[in-house]
Amino acid sequence: MTGNGFAQHRAALREGRYVRVVNYHNTPESMADALRHELAGYAASFDSVTLEHLDAFYATGRWPLERPGFIPVFYEGYLNNATVAAPICDELGLVAWFPIITRFLDCPVPEQRAFAEAHDITLVEEELSRDRLAMTWDDVAEIGQRHVVVPHTGSHEEIGRVRTAEDVEREIVRPRRDVERATGREAPAFVWLRGTEYGTSPVQDGWVRDTGYRYQISNTMIQRIA
Incomplete structure (x- = not known):
């Protein structure tokens, strides 16, 4: 839709040619029923969007679904995203996207709470007594068979703090390699901390594109990304 005027956007909304993206973070067991109810409501009104649907739209300019699209997105790589959110999406036939902080998963279990607190990763009270807070790479491999797993940088990093070749390797390049190794599939997308858009910085844009x-x-x- 980028580049279209207000009239075109209004027509697209009226005709159902849009994607509803809903962002989630922690999904602890205590909110499983509420999450299931909410996602079931979306599943009843929207068509689940796959990576193939997006690719087809950008290739042809034609919207491939009969109803508006829906993508649930579960951020950070919390263990509860694997144990609670992913199974609920599977039950409802929804394809979800999981942007994961790869170094959170790599972090030794006893150090995960400290890593989270140092890298702006919010934890929920009911899980602080648990050993593991991040999903495992085996979880990523399992989720990646039905859903889309992508890097959310290596360390939950802001775009302006990635400046050197070492930063690029740690935050952009290695995370893609690690996700693809775990899933056996392409990691097609990248997400910065705070959701910075493409086009903000030519230098960092080039690194993301070249990766x-x-x-x-x-x-x-x-x-x-062109």
Whole structure:
């Protein structure tokens, strides 16, 4: 829709040619019933959007679904995203996107709480007594068979703090390699901390593009990287 005027956007909304993206973070067991109820409501009104649907739209300009699209997005790589959110999406036939902080998963279990607190990863009270807070790479491999797993940087990093070749390797390049190794599939998209959009900085944009990502997810859009 980028580049269209207000009239075109209004027509698209009226005709159901849009995607509803809903962002989640922690999904502890205590909210499983509420999450299931909410997602079931979306499943009743929207069509689940797959990566193939997005690719087809950007390739042809034609919307491939009969109803508006829906994408649930579960951020950070919390263990409860794997144990609670993913199974609920499976029950409802929804394809979800999981942007994961790869170094959170790599962090030794006894150090995960400290890592989370140092990297702006919010934890919920009911899980603080648990050993593991992040999903495992085996969880990523399992989720990646039905859903889309992408890097949310290596360390939950802001765009302006990635400046050196070492930063690029740690936050952009290695996370893609690690996700693809775990899932056996392409990691097609990248997400910065705070949802910075593509086009904000030519330097960082170039690093993301050169790494091979095809999409960038921001707070307001899913952008196709030329």
